Amino acid sequence: MPKTSHSPASVPGPPTGASPRRGRRRSLRDWTSTEPGAWSIVLFPSLAAWAATGPTWTSTWLVALWAVCYCVQFTASRWCKSRFRRRYLTPMLTYALILAAAGVPFLVLHPAILWWAPIYAVLCGVSLLASWMRRERSLWSNLAAVLASSAMAVVVAPFGSRCPAPSATDRLTWPVAPALFPGVGVEIAVSFALALFGSVLFVKTMIRERGRRGYLHASWTYHAVLVAVGFLCDVLYGVLALALFARAVALPLVARRRPVPVKAVGITESVMSLLMLVLIPLGA
Template sequence: MKFKKPNQHGVWAMLIMPFLFGIFAGVFSLYHLLFITGWFLVFFAVDNLLFYIKKRKKDKGYLLSAGMFGGLAVLCLLLLVIHQPALLFFFGMMISFGGLNIYFASIRDERNVLNDLSAVTIFSIAGCISYFIGREVFDGEMVKVFIFSFLYFVGTILYVKTMIREKRNKKYKWLSYSYHLLLVVAGFLCHILIGMAVIPSLMRAVMFYGKNYKPMKIGLVEIANACFVTLMVGLYFLK
């Protein structure tokens, strides 16, 4: 059995931010602890599975790890579903989008924008689950949790592409600049706290462009930015 250690620092923010958004917008429950445990196990399982799929030289050790984490995740999430059967709706959507990620991994086209958007959608749905666990309703606040998560993560994808994979592509540069500017404008139209939350995202998209930063530094900056966004969004929901 082998374990692939996650090497993308920004992914931790994607795992945790929507979960916290859902709690801030809703009500904390002890079932949240069960969900976050299962959610991390799902991530480890999928990460090892995708790594196994895209490797030309297959190592079943990663497949065994995926199975172990997946089994534990099912146990945790099954207890949640027994408590709140409606959660099957959210998990079903996650699985559907997860199928796209598996497909792109199998054809080694993980840079495809649809693959990125699919992953972002899955992470954002996790925020909806977190909200539903506390409130047990489908309402406008849940929609906000999804939208805030989705829009922020799309911006993160564009920024990271301009810093690593597409750093010489001027189209991505201006797409990132434009997107982040519109995000700030939309944020202030929503609420001053949301507008303030995304200002640093615009600043780092413009100021860091063209800099030869190592992926670790880029990831650490993203974690710091994610903490700030989480704080401001939390203040917005708790106001």
């Protein structure tokens, strides 16, 4: 904040009680995600696998751990983006300690899940690098988030009641532990990855890349191919892809004639996310 020549007494202060309220709001924002729609991207693939494979205490535990992982991620991203300001350190360390306390017992009981550690280390590194560069809205950063969230369907699926769970003695290599990759989990993960990346393209055509023909044509082409692939695989996937294609075409056309509020885009994507959550497990 720029310095002035005024003395502290000569500068009018905020109304009584306003500063503490602002402080409390700022403190709360430090602990919560400022992107409500991100929660659906983060949790819906794992919740879809949790429901499709039969909920168990173990799979529920794992989904809860993934939610805490997201809390660690978004606070760590803010810390990196701010160039390590102390303000964001306490939330990050608190969430990390909660994750360690709840996660280490899970790893002791299910060590085979460590197969995923290198993959998620890379994806987390990409996310933090994007935050450091202040490119967290870039296409490559969004792709890393989509892959991390979608892959959780494969991570969660083996612990469902309808899948043979990997035993504690399983090795950490795929040929020895095929139970780590049940077909239903892979199918849900791929379906969400394709659908969510389409959402990334669509949102860019409506907000950050609005008016750029290249992004618009890429979005329309991608969604058209998604419709064809969807109906080839399953009618429910086709219906979902058709709904995604319709909104990807209609809203940008409407935006050419009248402003479309960001809130309307967010509501549309919330509806599409719920549609994914319902149709993808049913199709799998």
